[in-house]
Amino acid sequence: MISPFSVETVLALTQSGAKDETAEEIRAGLRLPNSTEKTESVYASLLPNLRGNEHYALHTANKIYVKNSYPLNEGFKNIASNVYQSGIENIDFSQKTEAADSINGWVEKQTEDKIHNLIDPKSLGEDTRVILINALYFKGKWVYPFEPLATNKQNFYKTASEVVQVDTMHNTDLYYYYESPELNAKFLQLPYEGDDVSMVIVLPNEKEGLAALEGQIENVFAAPKFSLERVSVSLPKFTIENKVQLKKILKNLGVDKAFTDEADLSGIAGKKGELVISDVVQKAFINVTETGTEAAAATAGVFRSSKLFFAEFAWFDVHIVNFSAVEFDPEFDLKTFVADHPFLFYIKIKDIALFAGRVSSPTLV
Template identity: 30%
Template structure:
């Protein structure tokens, strides 16, 4: 993709993906399945950055790997218009992307902020009565989330998460449903052993096939690329190189979005964390190791799974360097809404980031993938060509990517495909 046009933040988004994956594993002593949407988190924080100034803006730009708000805005426009364009009318994946900003009716947003988030993120802006009708406002936001994610996620804000002190809630939602280019046959799915990190095993439904697949073998791991159906001729025959090209977009019009799920499988049954470290070693590692050609497959097994995550990201983001936005004496979000002063000019209310909630669900079966994610930022006033085997019978990492832009839409790892947890927790 020609730099300067399109999604210039793909490397930054990938780096954010790896940092979040490491943090969201909760603990290596008591690990669990994880699914999240880097693109949703990136987009929600971009909504915050659009209203930040000074050191608060500097920290947000550092976490997001951007040089300026203008770069974030350009990336936002590209994501909405291209990377997450709905392909379902032409037979491709169904994609829904929505951003929303809810503010208390008594705390008006800056006109420039309203214009910026509508232009770059197609954000819906609504005034609500947090001060007098906090619970009704929370329910309204949750209903918006359910509609934006095809009801795969029914809510994001838990009870008592919104109060009379809430001033602004920012939300981003992504819904994805795609069918494999070549679906698996359900009759071939068999219950087999899946080996866990502690050496024990569980019985899990494993999809099987004798077809050729996009698989590459590397030192210590293998990578599988499963393309989703597309009407773009030859879309999956070879991965596009356009994002590395320096040619003009006028000479080479941007191709249609192309989606795939990529599975990184370590050779060793307990090798996931070492592999995660390798993937995180370079922002380009992910795209540099995606298979380009089909190869004959001898044995192939991939478990069906449904993985979810629901948690607060505030502590994670602080650990990643986003500190000022959460502190009443340091936060500067005055480009979103001005500070409130009394008659003598003394500051009495400042907008500050309170919580960042994220919820994601990814389900994989014989037909394809259904996934959704929501990120909410709540602010308040405060004071090789040989047959290969690909047997995913032990923990692995997965990524749903839009290949043309390099955007990571969903990511996670599967430690036990028979487990599906969806309870709210803090990630320390």
């Protein structure tokens, strides 16, 4: 599981301080707009409006921790504060435990105590200069909740031959639904209260079809040709907590110079080659139940006096509708959607991918 939004936010802020080929590689790898100015314009419009309402909770926050007496570029500080709404705080990274506790405490507060120990004290040191952090929290209720009394133990096929019993939720209602012959998979959109947020489940038709589906991941996240159908849904309750190191992903995306002494992050601080990224790490959490979903993530980019890395983001263009206005038509043919084997999911709000992941075992923690 990963939060594309959280990763991209940290890296978008980073590219605001990157120059020349270093900046170009980040923008190309992350599919950001083709200039720093355009990227900043997107975030200047987006962040003030990415908030919860009376229907769901949504909170995102950015923070920059800077080594005591380390001078950040004034222009970068202005962009961080005015565009990315980031706080800036000086800290003594040489006091590893105290510094990690302070940073992790901020993350816990921003994520409603769902993300812990994002920063390992061992990752800090005398050469740590800057840490950029994004925190994200979401909690929403289904428009069509699952009846708790209907939840029962059913088989979940981790593989065609490995079966476990899991708590499985059931409901029949009107959902946006699509069957893709090209991907050999079914799509189901589960709306949350609030009209502009939903979870999409992508279920391969074959019990061991997840690998093939992930091999066509760009097509998976293209806009499905949804139609409104009456669907009988069986979905396991699931909880996922994980930590992802993103260096390998970023290198595969072509973000290379930022990891070397050729990195030019002089827009953040120092001269070309002086500041590099040593690590980008994310922790994420999700809990899906009969009433809705609670999810959180936090991403940290750690900058040292030499090495760099980032992660992939996708803007998923999935149609979201006002489900509260949909009327039930008894003449709809009944479709079935039984998620009894590994599947993919993603959560979108205002056409932004907040979270995405796979469920290969609903009891995964």
